[in-house]
Amino acid sequence: MINVLYFASFREMLGKADEQIKAEHSTVGALIESLSTRGENWQKALLENQNLQIAVNHDVAQRDTMIKAGDEIAFFPPVTGG
Amino acid sequence: MINVLYFASFREMLGKADEQIKAEHSTVGALIESLSTRGENWQKALLENQNLQIAVNHDVAQRDTMIKAGDEIAFFPPVTGG
Amino acid sequence: MSEYPHIKIQQEDFDLTTEVAALRAGHKDIGAVVSFVGTVRDINEGDEVSILELEHYPGMTEKALEKIRLEAHERWALESSLIIHRIGKMYPTDQIVLVAVSSRHRENAFYASHFIMDYLKTNAPFWKKETLPNGDERWVDARITDKEAENRWIK
Amino acid sequence: MSEYPHIKIQQEDFDLTTEVAALRAGHKDIGAVVSFVGTVRDINEGDEVSILELEHYPGMTEKALEKIRLEAHERWALESSLIIHRIGKMYPTDQIVLVAVSSRHRENAFYASHFIMDYLKTNAPFWKKETLPNGDERWVDARITDKEAENRWIK
Numbered sequence: 001m002i003n004v005l006y007f008a009s010f011r012e013m014l015g016k017a018d019e020q021i022k023a024e025h026s027t028v029g030a031l032i033e034s035l036s037t038r039g040e041n042w043q044k045a046l047l048e049n050q051n052l053q054i055a056v057n058h059d060v061a062q063r064d065t066m067i068k069a070g071d072e073i074a075f076f077p078p079v080t081g082g
Numbered sequence: 083m084i085n086v087l088y089f090a091s092f093r094e095m096l097g098k099a100d101e102q103i104k105a106e107h108s109t110v111g112a113l114i115e116s117l118s119t120r121g122e123n124w125q126k127a128l129l130e131n132q133n134l135q136i137a138v139n140h141d142v143a144q145r146d147t148m149i150k151a152g153d154e155i156a157f158f159p160p161v162t163g164g
Numbered sequence: 165m166s167e168y169p170h171i172k173i174q175q176e177d178f179d180l181t182t183e184v185a186a187l188r189a190g191h192k193d194i195g196a197v198v199s200f201v202g203t204v205r206d207i208n209e210g211d212e213v214s215i216l217e218l219e220h221y222p223g224m225t226e227k228a229l230e231k232i233r234l235e236a237h238e239r240w241a242l243e244s245s246l247i248i249h250r251i252g253k254m255y256p257t258d259q260i261v262l263v264a265v266s267s268r269h270r271e272n273a274f275y276a277s278h279f280i281m282d283y284l285k286t287n288a289p290f291w292k293k294e295t296l297p298n299g300d301e302r303w304v305d306a307r308i309t310d311k312e313a314e315n316r317w318i319k
Numbered sequence: 320m321s322e323y324p325h326i327k328i329q330q331e332d333f334d335l336t337t338e339v340a341a342l343r344a345g346h347k348d349i350g351a352v353v354s355f356v357g358t359v360r361d362i363n364e365g366d367e368v369s370i371l372e373l374e375h376y377p378g379m380t381e382k383a384l385e386k387i388r389l390e391a392h393e394r395w396a397l398e399s400s401l402i403i404h405r406i407g408k409m410y411p412t413d414q415i416v417l418v419a420v421s422s423r424h425r426e427n428a429f430y431a432s433h434f435i436m437d438y439l440k441t442n443a444p445f446w447k448k449e450t451l452p453n454g455d456e457r458w459v460d461a462r463i464t465d466k467e468a469e470n471r472w473i474k
Contacts, residue, residue, distance in 0.1 A: 008219055008291035009303045051306075055289070058224035074221060074289075078306035081218065081249060081290020082202055082261050082281060090374055090446035091458045133461075137444070140379035156376060156444075160461030163373065163404060163445020164357055164416050164436060181336040184356070192411060197356040198432075200425065201339070205350045256347060270355065271468065274433045277353075281425055313426065 002067060004031070007076035013045050028054055028073060029063035051078050084149060086113070089158035095127050110136055110155060111145035133160050170245060171229045173220060175252040178262055183246060187264050191243045196270035198277040200263040206256035208304070213294045218251045218260065221289035225249070232283040236265070239279065240272040247280065249290060282313040326384045327403040328375060333417055338401060342419050346398045351425035353432040355418040361411035363459070368449045373406045373415065376444035380404070387438040391420070394434070395427040402435065404445065437468040 002023045011017050025031040036047040046052060054061045055074040067073060084105045093099050107113040118129040128134060136143045137156040149155060172178075180199060188194055204216045229247050236245060248262040263280045267273040292304040327333075335354060343349055359371045384402050391400060403417040418435045422428040447459040 005221070007221055007289065008293070055221070055224055058221075058227045060287075074224065076221065076289060077291065077303070079286065079289050080292045080304045080306050081220070081288050082285040087376070089376055089444065090448070137376070137379055140376075140382045142442075156379065158376070158444060159446065159458070161441065161444050162447045162459045162461050163375070163443050164440040179336055180339055180354070181334055184335055188358070188412070192361045194358055194412075195360045197354075197358065199335070199352075199354045199356075200429070201352040201354075202425065203343070203349055203352065205423065206347045257343070257349075268360065270357065270433075270436055274355070274429065274436075278425075278429045281429075 001069060002031075003072045004035075005072065005074040007074065009077050010045055010075055013041055023067070023069035023071070025067060027063065028056065028061055028065045028067060031067065031073060032063065046075060053078060083151060084113075085154045086117075087154065087156040089156065091159050092127055092157055095123055105149065105151040105153070107149060109145065110138065110143055110147045110149060113149065113155060114145065128157060135160060168226045168230045170233060170247065171226050172246075172248040173222070173225055174248065174250060177250070177259055178248050180262070183248065183262060184264055187244050187246045187266055191266060193268055194243050194266040195268050196273040197264065197266045198270075198273040199265075200261075200277050200281050201259055202261040202281075204254050204256050204258045204260060208294060211294075212297050213256065214297050215295035216254045216256075216258075216260075217293045217295070218249075218254065219291045219293065220249070220251050224289050228288045229284065232280055232287060235283070236276040236280050240267065240276040241269075242267045242272060242276055245276065245280070247284070249284075249288070251290075279317050282310070282317060285310045286314045323381045323385045325388060325399070325401050326381050327401075328377070328380055329403065329405060330407040332405070332414055333403050335417070338403065338417060339419055342399050342401045342421055346421060348423055349398050349421040350423050351428040352419065352421045353425075353428040354420075355416075355432050355436050356414055357416040357436075359409050359411050359413045359415060363449060366449075367452050368411065369452050370450035371409045371411075371413075371415075372448045372450070373404075373409065374446045374448065375404070375406050379444050383443045384439065387435055387442060390438070391431040391435050395422065395431040396424075397422045397427060397431055400431065400435070402439070404439075404443070406445075434472050437465070437472060440465040441469045 001020045005018045032046045036043040053076050056065050083102045087100045088096050114128045118125040135158045138147050243266040245265045263277050265273045265277045295301050398421040400420045418432050420428045420432045450456050
């Protein structure tokens with residue numbers, strides 16, 4: 001299993017903060033493809049979003065970052081703290 | 083009369099903090115020439131000092147700055163606050 | 165002591181004097197302390213703002229801030245540094261964030277604090293949501309100028 | 320109120336939280352506050368320092384600091400600014416000087432506070448005398464690096 005988190009506007013748009021998913025995706029990109037089949041809001045937030053930010057295990061990641069069972073993958077919009 | 087002030091190492095080297103002098107000098111340079119006849123320490127502190135700092139009426143001044151009765155002229159070394 | 169003693173993520177407000185005293189404690193050779201405090205403005209994008217809510221990503225936030233802090237220590241000779249970022253609901257004039265840095269000489273403290281703030285803005289996982297006086301809520305958009313500010317520090 | 324309400328020359332110590340609150344009072348549109356505190360180091364030029372005594376030129380000091388402060392306001396969009404400089408005897412770790420600046424956006428506050436400190440160092444009539452542990456006294460020499468720091472801001 002992998003743990004997937006959604007923050008800020010993504011959490012609101014996708015209607016969930018986190019979920020457990022079977023770890024059958026080799027990369028973040030593959031996970032995004034799979035999640036985007038859930039509907040238009042998923043496709044817009046993840047697949048078609050040029051500003052999508054990704055973290056794997058608390059480090060900034062890219063679509064080609066590898067994932068494995070036990071990882072924590074987070075999706076969020078550009079940060080605006082400070 | 084003019085009021086002449088000496089600060090920091092100058093006050094210690096010249097042995098006085100301030101004095102009243104007859105306003106018979108047209109410029110700061112003329113005043114320095116006159117004061118420097120008092121002795122070697124005056125000559126070294128004022129006439130021959132490349133780092134001499136001058137203020138007339140609380141504004142930074144130069145050797146060619148004009149002075150007149152009632153003015154306050156100050157001599158001091160480079161500043162080191164902050 | 166937490167894993168990152170120089171990083172604090174908290175709901176409660178902070179006191180500048182107290183935090184700077186903690187930053188300086190045990191360092192006698194400090195000549196300069198620069199503190200940056202970010203505060204809630206009552207206007208953003210031309211609209212009045214009633215509430216500002218700060219969300220963050222627990223765990224990643226601390227790691228990202230510590231990375232920025234350590235990079236500042238690598239680039240400049242610093243004695244100590246501290247980052248506090250508040251989360252939750254805040255109101256106009258409230259303090260949001262503190263970056264405080266100490267060094268022997270002032271130049272390092274000025275550059276390092278500015279660097280930390282610029283990197284925090286674009287690299288630490290915080291998100292702001294504004295509530296307007298009519299009750300409307302909106303997520304604050306990232307600013308291009310913040311990305312430009314970060315790029316200034318590329319070596 | 321004094322002629323220069325944003326300039327204070329005083330023997331007594333100052334409290335950072337109190338002074339920053341005063342700086343911010345009446346300005347709701349502040350997003351950034353940068354404070355610089357200069358402190359007495361226990362080492363200078365390789366020697367241990369026991370006492371640091373600050374002398375100034377009353378009257379000229381206030382005028383010089385106000386000129387620097389107003390130039391900062393001309394160069395950057397600032398909401399408010401404050402300079403406090405202590406005089407008399409101080410000891411290692413004591414606070415000597417505070418420069419605090421507020422603005423809407425952080426960049427202006429960082430640049431303006433750095434500018435004010437660099438100009439203060441070379442343009443405000445203060446002089447430092449150190450007392451070493453053996454009782455020897457010496458006037459601190461002006462640093463070439465301070466003049467270089469000032470020159471960086473020439474437009």
